[in-house]
Amino acid sequence: MSKKAALEALLFASPQPVTPEQLARILSLQTAQVRNLLIRLEEEYSDADRGFMLEWVAGGVRLCSKPEFYAYVEELGRTARPGTLSQAALETLAIIAYRQPITRPQIEVIRGVRVDSAVVSLIDRGLVEEKGRADGPGRPILYGTTDEFLIRFNLNSLEDLPPLKSSDASENPPEQPSLTFGS
Amino acid sequence: MSKKAALEALLFASPQPVTPEQLARILSLQTAQVRNLLIRLEEEYSDADRGFMLEWVAGGVRLCSKPEFYAYVEELGRTARPGTLSQAALETLAIIAYRQPITRPQIEVIRGVRVDSAVVSLIDRGLVEEKGRADGPGRPILYGTTDEFLIRFNLNSLEDLPPLKSSDASENPPEQPSLTFGS
């Protein structure tokens, strides 16, 4: 088995810098041998055709992406998430769209569960934003939909939202005797 | 700037699988070009002198250390060996994988026992997640598998699951129209 390959595997998988001494112990090699191998790896990685490098930092060596590619890597961080809305986010968005402005506790009364993360994800997506604060104890934040929301759903205004066609009678927010909004 | 190097930098920076489409968009390349580069990288890494490899999994690609070096990596203190899945968890996972989205009561009909704790443990391990709610009374939670499931079982997609087959020869009922396998 190639000690060089094993060394590369160790560097690849280590979450923090490792010292040549540590590596030597794990690989049953002399520290000097490890240093030589590390120098060979460093040279190989320095080729312009390679995307990562070996870096000597306080406490040892580690691998990292080459700085000239940081812009790409950042872009990856932005787009890595899949676009589909979770069921929780979808229902939360629907409640906000039809009942805005609305506070988080009010949404939670309808959904019956906490909606913190759903609201955060909707804000991240630019579909929902804060719309001031409600009166009352604690003055909770009011949420509503954004212009981006209208554009994405191809709506001219909120009045273009399709009417609720269920037999549900509780369509008009002001008169809902059964709904105890707020905590 | 070498696109191959940039591609490697991206793979190197992403622990999660990324799709060729994502990579192509970030690098302003055609998906086909990205695929060709990925195949070249895969070949290079397959050399016995290299410590990590390229893997096509969960609909994308990722780099991972070669399994033959796991013993070394473990000594670094990075333990990845999870507790093995219990038979109960494995059976529950299989049912969810093949019949998703599925509710807990539906799983319990097939297994003939309660599966609460098995489902919880699968969620804890990140192999299973909620996928919305079923219609009907009580609107029970629907469960499905995660990308982590695909990675853990080395599947590119759910279509790669081997077809269900029984080891039992006497699989065909004499004649009874009332049998409804699955839902």
Add this chain to the structure above:
Amino acid sequence: MESAYRVKLDVFEGPLDLLYHLVQQEEIDIWDIPIAHITQQYLAYLDALRELDIEVAGEFLVMAARLVYIKARMLLPEERSEDAEEDGDDPRLDLAAALLEYALFKEAAGELGERGEGRWAYLPRPEVFAPKNVKPTYDDPTGGIGVEELAKALARALASMRPPRPIPRPYNKVSVAHKVTSLRQLFARRRRVRFEELIQEQRSRPEVVATFLALLELVRRGYLMARQESVFGPIEIERRAQAVESLGDGEDTAVEESGSGV
């Protein structure tokens, strides 16, 4: 505890697992299970468990009942309507179907297990190096849903909404002593009251508890007695005639101390 004999017991995941094992062990045609024989084996296994003091899960017992039921139905003379198919109402069919479906997934679970074997040895780059703290952008933040989906989602959310929970009234402290007093007043007027009636009058769980404790206290003091004519019959609470006078004020304070509220 030293056991004279040793039984090797396989662990089964549930009643279907056990049944499937028995069927396979005996190389039985799953569509023609000799139900009496299998039931006997099944029950024998449960007995073995009990002998080892292993608690048998409820699901195993439910299946045992189901087996016995099927066995009984097979013994009954068949009252077959003329147009019924030959095997149309064989009570074993549902069981066979359930067994087969379970077997499919047991098999699949085994394959999955093998597939996952050793997969942990493939380590990705550590999460700490993943690009972080970048606000994600989305090609389509809506995830491709249309506006009709929104209306449906709201209807769904409203439909599954539970009626608001009534705000629980803060429990008033209920004193056992107080209940003792009111029970005495009641039994001064009526000699005999049904236990059920006493409990039904109470408006909260603490009051039920206090009433019950007060009853016990009065029975202990010999003021009341409880009687039940038949097993599971109604319980009647009755005042003992000779005990009324023995209740002094001094004893009453003792109750107030012990029953300072629930």
